[in-house]
Amino acid sequence: MNDTNISLATAFAGLELHSCLYNASGPWCTTREDLDSIGKSSSGAILTKSCTLEERAGNPSPRYYENQLGSINSMGLPNKGYKFYGEIAADIQSDFDKPYLISVSGLSLKNNLYMLAELNGNSNVSAIELNLSCPNVPGKPQTAYDFKQVVHVLTEVTKVNAKPLGIKLPPYFDIIHFEEMAAIINEFEVSFVTCVNSIGNGLVIDVEKEAVVIRPKGGFGGIGGDYIKPTALANVRKFRELLRKDIAVIACGGVKNGVDAFEHILCGADAVQIGTQYHREGTSCFSRIAAELQDIMKNKGYAKLSDFKGKLIQY
Numbered sequence: 501m502n503d504t505n506i507s508l509a510t511a512f513a514g515l516e517l518h519s520c521l522y523n524a525s526g527p528w529c530t531t532r533e534d535l536d537s538i539g540k541s542s543s544g545a546i547l548t549k550s551c552t553l554e555e556r557a558g559n560p561s562p563r564y565y566e567n568q569l570g571s572i573n574s575m576g577l578p579n580k581g582y583k584f585y586g587e588i589a590a591d592i593q594s595d596f597d598k599p600y601l602i603s604v605s606g607l608s609l610k611n612n613l614y615m616l617a618e619l620n621g622n623s624n625v626s627a628i629e630l631n632l633s634c635p636n637v638p639g640k641p642q643t644a645y646d647f648k649q650v651v652h653v654l655t656e657v658t659k660v661n662a663k664p665l666g667i668k669l670p671p672y673f674d675i676i677h678f679e680e681m682a683a684i685i686n687e688f689e690v691s692f693v694t695c696v697n698s699i700g701n702g703l704v705i706d707v708e709k710e711a712v713v714i715r716p717k718g719g720f721g722g723i724g725g726d727y728i729k730p731t732a733l734a735n736v737r738k739f740r741e742l743l744r745k746d747i748a749v750i751a752c753g754g755v756k757n758g759v760d761a762f763e764h765i766l767c768g769a770d771a772v773q774i775g776t777q778y779h780r781e782g783t784s785c786f787s788r789i790a791a792e793l794q795d796i797m798k799n800k801g802y803a804k805l806s807d808f809k810g811k812l813i814q815y
């Protein structure tokens with residue numbers, strides 16, 4: 501049921517979303533069919549799988565596993581190459597009345613700069629989410645854990661980019677790291693940050709088989725779902741506190757129902773992405789969670805997100 505008196509609308513990076521809920525980059529957002537399904541759904545935006553300069557098949561299977569508590573993946577950036585996501589932008593924009601964001605995750609800074617320059621020439625790309633936190637390419641560290649490298653990347657990227665730019669961050673676990681990273685981001689023309697990517701290099705075990713559950717990297721992979729919600733909430737909360745007010749914070753991590761989305765917005769999220777649960781449930785998660793969130797808002801007497809956004813009480 502959709503309660504039209506209770507608005508889930510949000511705006512960030514100059515984009516207007518009819519719903520604050522949309523897909524995380526990762527599950528079911530690689531092919532044209534995937535992206536069309538998101539377009540047709542209640543999702544507030546369409547975000548692509550992280551793309552690279554060239555098409556990639558990704559890591560060997562099995563490379564994704566989930567249980568009741570969450571997921572582990574080591575997909576290895578399977579995607580159709582940045583050109584594909586640029587070429588379909590005009591069609592996506594004409595077919596669906598919602599922002600179209602491309603996630604970019606080049607294997608080198610040079611590749612990122614090239615893709616960003618190209619995508620900047622495409623007026624049908626609403627915004628770019630630059631992924632500085634992919635944990636799954638053997639031999640490639642997560643850029644966002646190397647603060648000096650982040651300064652270098654943002655210096656070069658903001659020279660070539662004029663589009664709304666977001667960065668996808670990994671989770672941080674120490675207050676000094678939150679402070680250092682926020683101070684860096686605050687120096688650059690960044691419109692939003694997405695907190696958080698999966699917790700990198702976790703290990704899930706099948707006790708019966710006494711074996712790992714995914715093949716790449718000896719079973720190590722990025723953890724999502726319930727396992728990561730407290731970490732995701734903490735990252736949203738801290739970055740909201742520390743970042744410039746004009747930088748939006750997009751939440752991602754452990755959202756499977758309306759309560760989870762409500763909690764992220766209480767922490768200050770301007771929008772909420774759904775990853776593991778979207779993988780499980782498909783596009784119906786966007787309308788279901790929207791209805792659940794509206795129900796919570798109705799019971800609390802809230803009509804719009806700003807009635808409670810960022811208003812988490814602390815003692």
Ligand code: DHB
Pocket residue numbers: 550558573574575576577578605631633634635636637697698722
């Ligand atoms: C992949 C996983 C990630 O967490 C990410 O940010 C980008 C890519 C992957 O394995 O495909």
